[in-house]
Amino acid sequence: MPGPAIELCGVALRGPVLNGSGTFDAIAARRTFGDQVLERFPFDAFVSKTITLAPRQGNPPPRLWETASGLINSIGLPNKGLEGFLAADLPELAALPVPLVVSVMGFSHDELAELVARVGERDEVAMIELNVSCPNVETGLVMGADPAETARAVERTRPLTDKPLIVKLTPNASEPQAVAAAAETAGADAVSLINTLKGMALHPRTRAAWLGGGSGGVSGPAVRAIALEQVYTVARAVEIAVIGMGGIQTGRHAADFLAAGAAAVAVGTESFRDPAAGRRVADELAVILASERGLSEAQNTPAGTRGQA
Amino acid sequence: MRTLAPFGRRLARVAAVERVGRYALLWAEDADGPADPRPGQFYMLAAEAHWGAGADERPWLPRAFSFCRVEGGRIGFILEDVGPGTHRLAQLAAGDGLWLTGPLGIGFAPPDAGRPLLVGGGIGVAPIVCWCDELGSDARVLLGFRSAGHAEAASLFRGEVALATDDGSVGRRAYVTELLREELDADPAATVYACGPPPMLEAVRALCAERGARAQLAMESGMACGFGACFGCVVPTRNGYVRLCVDGPVVDAGELETALVPGSGH
Numbered sequence: 001m002p003g004p005a006i007e008l009c010g011v012a013l014r015g016p017v018l019n020g021s022g023t024f025d026a027i028a029a030r031r032t033f034g035d036q037v038l039e040r041f042p043f044d045a046f047v048s049k050t051i052t053l054a055p056r057q058g059n060p061p062p063r064l065w066e067t068a069s070g071l072i073n074s075i076g077l078p079n080k081g082l083e084g085f086l087a088a089d090l091p092e093l094a095a096l097p098v099p100l101v102v103s104v105m106g107f108s109h110d111e112l113a114e115l116v117a118r119v120g121e122r123d124e125v126a127m128i129e130l131n132v133s134c135p136n137v138e139t140g141l142v143m144g145a146d147p148a149e150t151a152r153a154v155e156r157t158r159p160l161t162d163k164p165l166i167v168k169l170t171p172n173a174s175e176p177q178a179v180a181a182a183a184e185t186a187g188a189d190a191v192s193l194i195n196t197l198k199g200m201a202l203h204p205r206t207r208a209a210w211l212g213g214g215s216g217g218v219s220g221p222a223v224r225a226i227a228l229e230q231v232y233t234v235a236r237a238v239e240i241a242v243i244g245m246g247g248i249q250t251g252r253h254a255a256d257f258l259a260a261g262a263a264a265v266a267v268g269t270e271s272f273r274d275p276a277a278g279r280r281v282a283d284e285l286a287v288i289l290a291s292e293r294g295l296s297e298a299q300n301t302p303a304g305t306r307g308q309a
Numbered sequence: 310m311r312t313l314a315p316f317g318r319r320l321a322r323v324a325a326v327e328r329v330g331r332y333a334l335l336w337a338e339d340a341d342g343p344a345d346p347r348p349g350q351f352y353m354l355a356a357e358a359h360w361g362a363g364a365d366e367r368p369w370l371p372r373a374f375s376f377c378r379v380e381g382g383r384i385g386f387i388l389e390d391v392g393p394g395t396h397r398l399a400q401l402a403a404g405d406g407l408w409l410t411g412p413l414g415i416g417f418a419p420p421d422a423g424r425p426l427l428v429g430g431g432i433g434v435a436p437i438v439c440w441c442d443e444l445g446s447d448a449r450v451l452l453g454f455r456s457a458g459h460a461e462a463a464s465l466f467r468g469e470v471a472l473a474t475d476d477g478s479v480g481r482r483a484y485v486t487e488l489l490r491e492e493l494d495a496d497p498a499a500t501v502y503a504c505g506p507p508p509m510l511e512a513v514r515a516l517c518a519e520r521g522a523r524a525q526l527a528m529e530s531g532m533a534c535g536f537g538a539c540f541g542c543v544v545p546t547r548n549g550y551v552r553l554c555v556d557g558p559v560v561d562a563g564e565l566e567t568a569l570v571p572g573s574g575h
Contacts, residue, residue, distance in 0.1 A: 028537025028555045029316075032413055036316035049540075057549055062572025064531050064541035068366035071533055075540045078550065212571060220369065272534035273355065273371055275410060276317025 009164030009189040015044035017282040020268030021103040042278030050103040055081035060212035065201040070220025074213030099126035120161025133170040144170040147182035154186035164189035177237035192243035194227045220269040221247040235261020251284020310347040310416040318410040330461025347416030348440035349559040353535040357406025368394035375436040420500035430505020453485025486512040510568035524562035
């Protein structure tokens with residue numbers, strides 16, 4: 001069952017299910033599964049892995065720890081850097097059958113500005129997501145943890161592109177709704193949340209930090225209740241679109257996030273359990289929404305006509 | 310050497326579970342999967358039921374296994390009950406549902422020249438079994454196990470194998486790398502294929518580097534997805550980190566400074 005088609009920040013999407021940045025590598029998936037990935041593409045828009053100005057190797061392994069109903073990761077944003085992305089990855093991502101959202105992260109406002117300007121001038125890119133879950137090396141503040149810092153990042157980048165800007169909120173902020181409101185005032189077109197929650201695991205024997213990066217980010221159904229609350233709260237604090245994610249595994253979960261105020265949802269860690277999970281969630285969601293729509297239409301029918309063909 | 314996988318996980322049925330010494334050999338009816346996965350490729354496995362509901366609410370992610378053999382539409386995996394995932398899989402019985410994604414990754418490449426020398430350690434014999442089937446009588450097989458109970462897995466091989474055990478209960482009391490050293494003494498031009506625990510792979514890598522022998526190692530690292538999405542399974546190589554799930558699990562030993570992967574075998 002297709003759809004329902006939506007418009008997100010003025011971009012037409014065939015449905016409301018995206019991927020969380022960094023949870024699906026469409027290029028690697030094509031190497032593994034071939035063109036079926038294009039024919040049955042699991043998402044209605046594709047969000048790239050976060051790119052940075054300079055190439056990054058990422059964190060030393062181990063990078064993963066399976067926790068109760070979830071995963072802790074400490075990947076460290078490995079990527080080819082802006083130039084490598086534009087030259088090698090963008091042409092391949094442009095071949096996907098859905099609009100492309102490019103996620104960028106800068107370690108200073110200058111870096112962020114260059115990323116947004118360079119990515120924004122490419123026709124292949126429909127939207128830009130600002131990953132602000134990193135420290136600004138100039139201030140030491142995590143951009144996304146502080147409303148004023150987030151506002152400055154958006155104010156700096158907003159004039160550089162006409163493309164919609166999505167701010168990816170971190171749940172590791174005392175008031176995500178204040179950060180969201182600051183992003184909106186500064187000109188963001190949407191916010192997406194949640195990013196991962198900080199977490200850690202210890203080596204079963206040595207009790208030293210297990211992850212090579214020390215601590216990591218928790219995702220999966222373990223965080224879903226927290227994500228739902230943050231989406232609900234943020235959606236009531238802003239007018240702009242909210243993209244909700246965090247532990248979504250089924251169409252029912254996705255419907256909950258939409259009911260909480262999200263305009264679209266994203267599937268993340270569940271894709272690790274099933275590469276095609278996004279499509280299944282979208283199909284289940286479409287059935288639920290169609291049935292609820294049918295129900296609501298029936299309820300709105302004048303009493304005297306109910307039951308008539 | 311890669312066979313493409315159907316996109317998405319698929320539900321297979323457990324056809325049979327055979328006991329092979331200390332291991333379980335799990336056979337699945339995989340009607341929707343390709344009949345020709347390449348030796349060294351792997352699958353992500355999860356039980357249909359009670360996956361995510363065990364002690365500590367694990368296992369939750371699927372687990373990676375090299376396939377051992379494809380036979381009559383069935384695909385076989387060797388298991389040892391060592392953690393929450395393998396414990397649950399080891400409980401499966403004929404008729405139970407098994408989620409499969411695969412085949413994934415890159416398998417062994419045929420030798421350019423020289424006789425193939427196949428080295429398997431413990432549960433790492435899995436990809437060596439099907440690779441030996443394919444290479445035929447030209448291949449020489451060297452196996453190492455902890456004990457006689459584990460060494461029963463040698464019965465999976467159709468031809469002659471050389472055996473070593475840590476306790477000498479069957480075969481020679483030695484590490485399998487000692488057998489490899491002797492083989493390389495006799496045939497320095499051989500191409501080595503190995504799968505086993507990281508310390509064994511590192512010993513194989515170091516020995517082959519010392520002798521200038523070509524070697525392909527089927528490695529293991531903790532994985533979440535198996536298809537390149539999570540970037541969690543990287544191993545360090547001379548060219549930086551590579552994802553074992555899409556650029557491995559078979560890695561040219563010459564690319565490695567060490568085959569010891571941080572975090573593996575905890």
